[in-house]
Amino acid sequence: MAFLADFQLYLIYTALPFKALQLGAGPFELGTVAALSTGAYAVSVGVFGRLSDRLPRLHLARLSCLGFIVACIGFTLARHLETLFWFAPFAGGSMAPFWPSVQASVADHAGRSRLERQLGRFNLSWSSGKSMGFLLGGALVAGWGTAATFTLGSTVAFVIFLLLPHSTARASHASADVHADVEPLAPGYDPRAGTFRRVAWIANGITFGVSATLNHHYPRLVQEFGWSAETFGVFLGGTYVVQTLTFALLMLRPERWCFRRSLLYGAQALLLVTVLALPFADRSRVLVSALVIGACLGTCYYSSIVYSMHTSSRRGRNAGVHEGLLGLGSMLIPFLGGVGARQLDALWAPYAVAAAALACGLFVQEVVFWAGSRPVRVAGSAR
Secondary structure (H helix, E strand, O other): OHHHHHHHHHHHHHHHHHHHHHOOOOHHHHHHHHHHHHHHHHHHHHHHHHHOOOOOHHHHHHHHHHHHHHHHHHHHHOOOHHHHHHHHHHHHHHOOOHHHHHHHHHHHHHOHHHHHHHHHHHHHHHHHHHHHHHHHHHHHHHHOOHHHHHHHHHHHHHHHHHHHHHHOOOOOOOOOOOOOOOOOOOOOOOOOHHHHHHHHHHHHHHHHHHHHHHHHHHHHHHHHHOOOHHHHHHHHHHHHHHHHHHHHHHHHOHHHOOOOHHHHHHHHHHHHHHHHHHHHOOHHHHHHHHHHHHHHHHHHHHHHHHHHHOOOOOHHHHHHHHHHHHHHHHHHHHHHHHHHHHHHOOOOHHHHHHHHHHHHHHHHHHHHHHHHHOOOOOOOOOO
16 A cells, blocks of 8 residues: 555656746745645644544545545646645645654554564565656656656555555554654664654754755756656656665664664765755766665664554554655745745756755754753652
């Protein structure tokens, strides 16, 4: 299901910026479409995450499919840019019940000893779907246009709706064992799991915002360079193929990276440099940069989801925070990039904004880690 869900989602998100460009969008409008979609997701996903701890999880996931079909129909029929502004938040909000419910359901059924492996398989599934969505979406937009891509996306959403009731006998609720909040995930376990969780949430939110910037702003550069939509699809499709391979590597030896922040920080620093260079790269260097970007995105996302599910209770709530910050970054960073492009009249501005967000995020993460690592003073203890 995760494969199909991200496959249909990124078919649509490949076509959406090109549809906006057809309707006369500039960089600011491209950023606005992204902000409206991911903003609706960020606002509502936390609520649905908490609901998934109280209601049958996959019942909520089925609601997402119906909403997404309606959004696809709206995108297909849109004849004015304002119509996209109305349906973009509907598309983002319709996915909010899906991911926290599915992520928590995976963790519920995994058990503590198999948690990182099951989450690894889950990550491989959705990331493969995302890769295929961009690859096929770029080819479809180039060969058949945006309407055919939206139609295929809505068809896949309907297939998910039909299959979900048969994917599990009954939706599982959060584990009843609420006494132990954490269990050792790997031999390298660190008791400061909550601190690592918060640091990874911030990292993942910002790096997802960077990926959303590429999704919604890079088509304008592709158009400026005279490249085809297929090139855009290969670039982002390749990025998420590498992300998928990164997930596969990380799940093999979790003890090598769990609860060690150097890899998380290093990935973000490398992504910062790559994003700054991207607007000035030729086609061959752009495709090579997909290797770096995919590896960095994979490292940050895997860390965030593993630490989020590293608990016996409130998995839906943690998944909601994980997805909410992901959505918040995906809303703010492309939007601010569009504002910067409009004010400076520069197509490189969104990438400078993304790099600045990464730099600020690294600083905030270190502050959070430092604050979480301070020894707690016990009342009445000796000074």
